[in-house]
Amino acid sequence: MNTALKSTTIRSSAVQLRRRAGWTVLYVVGVVLAALFLFPIFWSTLTSLKSPAEASAVPPTYLPSVLTFENYVKLNQYGAGIARYIFNSAGVALLTVLGTVVLSTLAGYGFSRFRFPASNLLFLMLLAALMIPFQSILTPLFLLMSAVKLQNSLPGLALVYITFQLPFGVFMMRNTFDVVPREIEEAALLDGCSTWQMLTRVMLVLVRPGIITVAVYAFLNSWNEFLAALILMTQEVNFTLPILLTSVRSGYYGAIDWGALQAGITVTILPCIVLFLFLQRYYMQGLMGGAVKG
Amino acid sequence: MAAVSTPTKAARRRMGTLSQRRMVAGFLFVLPAVLFTVAMFIFPLLMTGWMSLHNWPLLGQATFLGIQNYVQMVQDRQFWASLWFTTQYTLLVTPPIFILAFLLALLVNSALRGIGIFRTIYFIPVVIGLGTSSLLWVWLLNDRVGIFNGILLDLGWIQQPVIWLVDKNLAMTAIVVSIVWKTVGFSMILLLAGMQAVPDELYQAAEVDGASYWQRLWYILLPLLRSTFALALVLSVIGSYLAFDQFYIMTRGGPQNQTITAVYWIFNNSFTYYKLGYGAALSIGLLAILGLLSVLQLRVLRDDTTY
Known part of the structure; x- marks a missing residue:
């Protein structure tokens, strides 16, 4: 033993x-x-x-x-100065975030809580954009933006980005509204809340995690996007950061200055990493809710 | 009493108008997003189809061609070459992404303390832009100032700096490595989510029955991950088929147009040669191919498991 x-x-x-x-x-x-x-x-x-x-x-x-x-001082000597390009990228990104969040929240609320004719059909139409790559509609978008004089404009580029972000945003927000218990609304209704007040005073607080997720994706995708910005922004003063850096690299400004290029890359990727580290939870929720569930 | 249990006419009318009002309210809530999508997505998509039937210069009048652009597409050697190149690229980049993503997912799924930090670090390249990361790798791979050549020379593994991006095969290798670095974290997270959805009882039961770690991996985890793999694979393959940034920035399609991808060829036709109608026809062609690919992959990896 x-x-x-x-x-x-x-x-x-x-x-x-x-x-x-x-x-x-x-x-x-x-x-x-x-x-x-x-x-x-x-x-x-x-x-x-x-x-x-x-x-x-x-x-x-x-x-x-x-x-x-x-190297940062030298980077600032390209084109209109680095501040201008940071402003361009940040401005487009913020407009994209604003537009995507407002449109997605309204639509998510509508699809989650209301029944109306063709609601399923309209929801599918919005989601269809997830399955059709934006690369295939860039040519007509370019013509469309030129026709309404929004080519080479920051709000114009933001409009294009909002379009690319909407399918994910609406899907995410509808799912977020779906998990809010209906009892909360019933209580608020008894208190005499109107539909609009219900959204702005009661629901917005409850769906905040979804809104942050949609905002993080809208910001990162806009800040990082390359092809649409390359096509739509042909004037140097309107370049976003990735387009400016590509011009630095391709020798558009003379011999390639590797130090300035690294300064530019650092300026471009640092905000993404900081944002991700702080809002990682929301970013991952987007992957789970947007990809795995769908 | 009767008035309470059977609603009066007025009350019924009020209820009717209430549900009608909710119907209108719901419609108004989704209307902005719907209008936006119709104007900026549905309309351009239809216009792509319409343009593909025309000779459509940037300036001046478009002329109707019928299916002539599609006839030209079938005969366009560069189009087929670019499709073949995109296929080669996809076949080369997908296996390393998935093997590495699976191993990384296993690692970050372990119960080690502080493993979350590793998961975060492996994911970081995903959140930086593809254009920016391509520029970063152009510099890392440079034959004069690049650190990779510097390290290889110092180790004595090479005698001369390797000029990575001017030879088709070397460029392909270098770009595959850079894309694996950039995107593997994404597939890792999807696979990790799939792994965490497998009920623990299944593992425990197998462990009690004496199954080894590798047996549990092979006979329990992998079959249950089928649908996750299918989803991750479709997303990854479509992403590879739409490759543009890395080739535009790292090789500029060279040498001799050998690294032109499908999207790159569409871009060249539409925005370099300004043959917008032909570019639209190529877009429709690519869309058809992508749709076919997705259906095919989902069918092959169809999953009927429930647990």
Whole structure:
């Protein structure tokens, strides 16, 4: 009996040892992978803080000898200045967020809480845009925007982005309204709440997580979009950040300044990463609600 | 008493108008989004079809051609070459994304402490723009200032810097690596969600029956992940078929138009040569192919499991 007990103890400690070794291996693999994933971003940001000469050194140096913002100063000398391009990108993104949130919230409420003729058909029509890639309608959109004099305009680009964002936004908001218990509305109705008051005073607070999710996606997709901006924004002063950076890279402004390019890349990707880190929960909810459920 | 249990005429009328008013209210709530979609999506989509039947220059009068653009499309060697190239790219980029995404999902699905940080880090490249990440990789891969060549030279693995982006095969390899880095986190999260939806009891039952980790993976997890795989695969394959940014920025379609994707060819026809009608016909062609692909994938991976 004693020996039996002993052997179990030995076996269980062996299992524990094996398990601990397994964990260590997993951690090491996880950390190495994390370093690989972060390396390109880290390297770009680090290089943007080197001196311009060092940023363009052949072969590249590893750690910077000095830390300086000179590359950012040089970046500011392209076109109309970096502030203008940040303004363009941020302005379009904010207009996109505003338009998408307002339209999606109204439509989500309508589809979730009201029955009216052809409501299912209209909902399907809005969702159809999820299945048809926007690349296939860019040519007529370009003509349409030119015809109404909204080509080369920031609100015009925002209108196009709102169109791309609406299917996801409406779907997300309808699902969000769907899970709000109806008892809350019944109570508010008894208090004499009108339909509009119900939405603005009662429901908006309850569906806030959905609104934040829709807003995060609208912001990131607008800020990052490339092809539509490339086609619609042909005047340098109206470029968004990705289009400006592509011009820097393609030698539009003379020899490629690698340091300034890294400064530009850092300016472009930093807001996305910060936003994601702070609102990660909402972003992931969008993936689960928008993709897995659908 | 009777007035309470059977509504009076007036009350009934009021109820009728109430439900009618709710009907109108609901319609008004969805109206802005519907109008927006009709003007900016349905109308352009119909217009794509209409334009595809015309010779449609940027300036000047469009002339009706019938199906001539489609005849030209069938005979357009660059169109078929670009479709074939897009297919090659999709076939090359999809397996590494899914193998890595599955392994990453297994890793971040483990009960290790602090594993959430790893999940966040692997996902970060997904939230930066594809255009911006392509520019970043152009620099990383550069033969003079790029760090990859710098490291390979210092390790002595190469004697001369590799000029990654001017040779078709090297460029394809480099772009596949950059896209895996950029997008694997997305598929990882989808697969992770699928894994977490599998009930724990199934694992525990198998464990009690003496199934090893790998057996549980192979016989329980993988079959149950079928529908998740199907969804992730459709999204990933469609994304690859619409590739544009990375080729426009990293190779500019070169060398000798060898890395022109389908969307790139549409872009060139519409916005470089300003053959808008022909570009529209190509768009319709691509739409048809994408629709076919989705149906095919969903059919192959159709899932009848319930648990």
